[in-house]
Every structure is written in structure tokens, then in C-alpha cells.
Amino acid sequence: GENVEQHPSTLSVQEGDSAVIKCTYSDSASNYFPWYKQELGKGPQLIIDIRSNVGEKKDQRIAVTLNKTAKHFSLHITETQPEDSAVYFCAAIVSNYQLIWGAGTKLIIKP
Amino acid sequence: ETGVTQTPRHLVMGMTNKKSLKCEQHLGHNAMYWYKQSAKKPLELMFVYSLEERVENNSVPSRFSPECPNSSHLFLHLHTLQPEDSALYLCASSQEIGNNEQFFGPGTRLTVL
Numbered sequence: 001g002e003n004v005e006q007h008p009s010t011l012s013v014q015e016g017d018s019a020v021i022k023c024t025y026s027d028s029a030s031n032y033f034p035w036y037k038q039e040l041g042k043g044p045q046l047i048i049d050i051r052s053n054v055g056e057k058k059d060q061r062i063a064v065t066l067n068k069t070a071k072h073f074s075l076h077i078t079e080t081q082p083e084d085s086a087v088y089f090c091a092a093i094v095s096n097y098q099l100i101w102g103a104g105t106k107l108i109i110k111p
Numbered sequence: 112e113t114g115v116t117q118t119p120r121h122l123v124m125g126m127t128n129k130k131s132l133k134c135e136q137h138l139g140h141n142a143m144y145w146y147k148q149s150a151k152k153p154l155e156l157m158f159v160y161s162l163e164e165r166v167e168n169n170s171v172p173s174r175f176s177p178e179c180p181n182s183s184h185l186f187l188h189l190h191t192l193q194p195e196d197s198a199l200y201l202c203a204s205s206q207e208i209g210n211n212e213q214f215f216g217p218g219t220r221l222t223v224l
Contacts, residue, residue: 046212
């Protein structure tokens with residue numbers, strides 16, 4: 001079946017540094033790629049998404065890049081802050097409505 | 112808050128019990144979802160409803176039975192569960208099914224003894 005691979009599973013960075021999380025997907029027909037952030041005791045929350053007609057999207061300190069040829073997409077967080085500590089999930093849409101999710105990356109921001 | 116509430120937040124049940132999880136969305140959305148979240152695994156889509164009609168049933172065992180009485184409420188009825196069903200069960204809603212933002216509730220932490 002279709003799948004999304006996400007790496008790394010854990011990422012520890014110094015406060016103020018950048019963090020990059022990478023995902024690959026298998027369904028070449030996928031055209032929507034969201035990123036969700038999950039804090040302890042809460043459900044996932046959308047932080048940014050990208051559609052296949054663009055290669056990059058930015059929102060303040062967060063950016064997402066998409067390489068459709070390689071079927072890769074990445075999340076970039078700059079100037080990391082303590083409140084960025086959470087689990088981040090990538091996903092890709094298949095079958096027009098079903099999201100296939102990565103296994104998550106636990107991001108730890110060291111003070 | 113996301114506008115999606117789930118009750119109960121925690122549930123412990125034996126394998127012979129019957130219980131129900133409840134989800135309510137206050138966003139006027141037309142699509143609702145049940146997901147299973149296990150540690151260090153991808154979220155698993157269980158059921159999708161669009162305008163109260165079930166769209167997807169991802170080969171979920173019959174011991175999980177969903178119910179969508181209206182577009183604002185979603186239930187997951189549980190019976191004769193197994194210990195491996197212990198997980199966080201998340202409800203979500205979106206304006207329509209498809210490439211739309213999904214809004215998640217906080218989840219129900221289920222433990223099956």
C-alpha cells in the first residue's frame with residue numbers, strides 16, 4: 001500500500017538553531033502535503049501545507065519544500081524556540097481524501 | 112481549543128466490556144474522521160464520514176463500530192476489544208473530505224486490560 005517515510009524519529013537542536021525534518025512518499029498522484037504539530041495531551045494541529053503546483057511555501061519561521069520528481073518534502077524551522085518542542089507529522093493525500101501519515105519526529109529544543 | 116471535543120479523555124475497560132467514545136465538532140464541518148494513534152507509528156485512519164455517510168472503512172475489525180447520527184456528532188462503539196487495541200483514539204473534522212485542514216480533538220486514551 002501507499003506509505004510515507006519520515007526522518008529522523010528524534011531531533012535535538014540548540015535553541016536558536018534550525019531544524020529540518022524530511023519525508024518521502026510513494027504515491028506519485030499525491031498533490032497535497034500537510035505538516036502537523038502535536039503537543040503533549042493534544043491532538044495534531046496543522047502548521048503548514050503545500051500543494052503540488054508550488055515548490056516552496058513559507059510562513060514566518062516555518063517553511064516547506066517539495067520535490068515532486070524525487071517525491072520528497074521537508075519542513076524547515078528557523079530560529080527554534082522552546083515552544084517548538086513537540087512531535088511533528090508529515091502526511092500525503094491519496095485517493096482524493098485519505099491522508100497517509102509519517103511516523104512522527106520528536107523535536108527537542110535544548111536551552 | 113480546536114472546536115472538536117472528545118469524551119471521555121481516558122478509558123480503561125476489560126475485554127468483555129462495551130463502551131462508546133464520543134466526538135462533537137462545533138465548526139460546521141461536513142466530514143468527520145476516527146484515527147488510531149499508537150506510539151511511534153503513523154496515524155491510522157479508521158473511518159471517514161461525509162455528510163453522515165460512511166466513506167471509508169479501512170479494514171477495521173468489527174469490534175469497532177462507528178455511528179454518525181448527524182454532521183456534528185461521531186461515536187465509536189467498542190466491544191470485546193483486545194489489549195493491542197490500547198491506543199489514543201483521535202477524532203477530527205474538516206470542511207469537506209479531501210485536501211482540507213483537519214481539526215483534531217484531544218483524543219481518548221484507551222487501555223484494554
